[in-house]
Amino acid sequence: MSVARDPALSTSLCAIPLRNPIIAASGTFAYGVEFASLLDLNALGGLVVKGLSREPIEGNPPPRVVEAQCGMINSIGLQNIGVHAFVEDKLPLLARLTTPVFVNVFGFTCEDYAEVVRVLEDYPGVAGYELNVSCPNTKHGGIYFSSDPALLGEVVTAARRVARRPLIVKLSPNVSAIEPFAQAAEAAGADAISLVNTFVALAIDARTRRSRIGAGFGGLSGPAIKPIALRLVYQAAQAVRIPVVGMGGIATGVDAAEFLIAGATAVEVGTATFWDPQSPIRIARELTGFLRREGISDVSRIVRTLEL
Numbered sequence: 001m002s003v004a005r006d007p008a009l010s011t012s013l014c015a016i017p018l019r020n021p022i023i024a025a026s027g028t029f030a031y032g033v034e035f036a037s038l039l040d041l042n043a044l045g046g047l048v049v050k051g052l053s054r055e056p057i058e059g060n061p062p063p064r065v066v067e068a069q070c071g072m073i074n075s076i077g078l079q080n081i082g083v084h085a086f087v088e089d090k091l092p093l094l095a096r097l098t099t100p101v102f103v104n105v106f107g108f109t110c111e112d113y114a115e116v117v118r119v120l121e122d123y124p125g126v127a128g129y130e131l132n133v134s135c136p137n138t139k140h141g142g143i144y145f146s147s148d149p150a151l152l153g154e155v156v157t158a159a160r161r162v163a164r165r166p167l168i169v170k171l172s173p174n175v176s177a178i179e180p181f182a183q184a185a186e187a188a189g190a191d192a193i194s195l196v197n198t199f200v201a202l203a204i205d206a207r208t209r210r211s212r213i214g215a216g217f218g219g220l221s222g223p224a225i226k227p228i229a230l231r232l233v234y235q236a237a238q239a240v241r242i243p244v245v246g247m248g249g250i251a252t253g254v255d256a257a258e259f260l261i262a263g264a265t266a267v268e269v270g271t272a273t274f275w276d277p278q279s280p281i282r283i284a285r286e287l288t289g290f291l292r293r294e295g296i297s298d299v300s301r302i303v304r305t306l307e308l
Ligand SMILES: Cc1cc2nc3c(=O)[nH]c(=O)nc-3n(C[C@H](O)[C@H](O)[C@H](O)COP(=O)(O)O)c2cc1C
Pocket: 025, 026, 027, 028, 050, 051, 072, 074, 076, 078, 104, 132, 135, 170, 196, 197, 198, 220, 221, 222, 223, 225, 247, 248, 249, 250, 268, 269, 270, 271, 272
């Protein structure tokens, strides 16, 4: 009796083999190692650690997180331990994993981005970099580079000069057209782009007539943003030849399939890990179920198959 084989989920991103296309997103999965007791880190397609800067950052004043309808608004402000503490305290544990580890890189200037990458280049255990040029929660750096494709090109060029590993550039959705930014990243040497980061948002306490977020504005994530994220991923994928990593509100295997169909090679899962820490693994399982039900033998067959 022949047993039907499960559909193949394995894929590759910038020549990095992934056992499945589901990656834990940056900022919602700490430095990865903190989740080791909650799930098998080696079952993930990949993981992205939270944004790292040259020096530690304390982050924004509280409250930093509020619940929104079908999502959440955060204003963490890139709190992190800094790249030097990361390579000492976290990377040795991460380097033992078989899962590719991507480091999310943040800076206030082009030199900051290049310096974080330069430090990491000396250490094993990093598969690639995701440049966060799209954080809406800091006054300088981050989203500043997403205000103009030329500025974006400058920061990508600076990081490219020092990065021997694959460079993924994470784009902001807070732009009127995504194509010029996707193309600027590609022209400056990005190996892939990822999108979307969060949407600048406001939550108001009507009684006090004040913002419910300490820093004033925050970034909206979760299922509420999925339809807009899908549109942006589709448009970006149409505009470049490099691979696209899609994210924004993914909570189920079918959500992941939709992003792949829109043009993503792989996807990231962020906010869903807050209510279900095992969601990246569950979503990979559900994606297998979807492909099986559709009679599709290999996940690559659905990538970029959208017909509008
Ligand atoms: C609490 C929180 C912290 C985040 N921190 C980062 C970060 O450090 N770097 C980054 O590039 N994106 C960060 N993000 C954005 C997510 O990685 C992701 O792009 C966004 O939340 C959309 O995906 P989701 O709807 O699945 O969460 C953060 C998101 C949240 C909710």
